[in-house]
Amino acid sequence: MKEASDARIKELLQQALPPANAQPRRDLWPEMLRRLDQRAPASAVPWFDWALLALVAICVLAFPHSITVLLYYL
């Protein structure tokens, strides 16, 4: 009696719920790439790195003779 009831409940549930679809309805990868591209500017050069670069450039321009000494260390 109980087994019949379980089977009936299972049948009703299967009718009520849509079948699970293992495959997405559309290709999600292009959307993923688009989101990654949107996120890329966030990892671009921050303003303080530009400021540091400008500082180095100003120092090099102010003391051009030191260029050779700086290059010695690279």
Next chain:
Amino acid sequence: MNTHRYLRAYMAGIVVPTVVVAFVIMVFIIARHVFHIPIPIERVVIFPVGLVPSVFGLWNMFYARLSPGRHLPLGMHGALLPLILIPLGMASAVALEFLAFSSRGVVWFSAITIPYALLIPWFGVVVIGYYLVWKYLVGFCNKVLNIA
């Protein structure tokens, strides 16, 4: 791509100084022959050609050795390298006789005098340069070789 991690880290580390050294030699040659700065090129290039690339590679291996939670950001890690390289470079320059200490400052190549008061700002410029090079250039190489 998950094998030979340290070899890849070493290779990623030496790319930048190996590329830059050709430019460095060119600048030294121009400085000597065009601007007549008496740079003894054959002695000067020993440090940037022989030591700096290897130290970059080893320092990047050290970065790869540290677990992600324990190491500094790559730029900061690279900014610490001048603490090793500057004393080494100055020692080799003194030994090879193109760096001298005078009453007015440090004399490079018997021609370029850096006053003692400018040494600390000059050190800061080197550190900033290393920070930027490591953060962006070495970081790019690490990303390409799947180190970061």
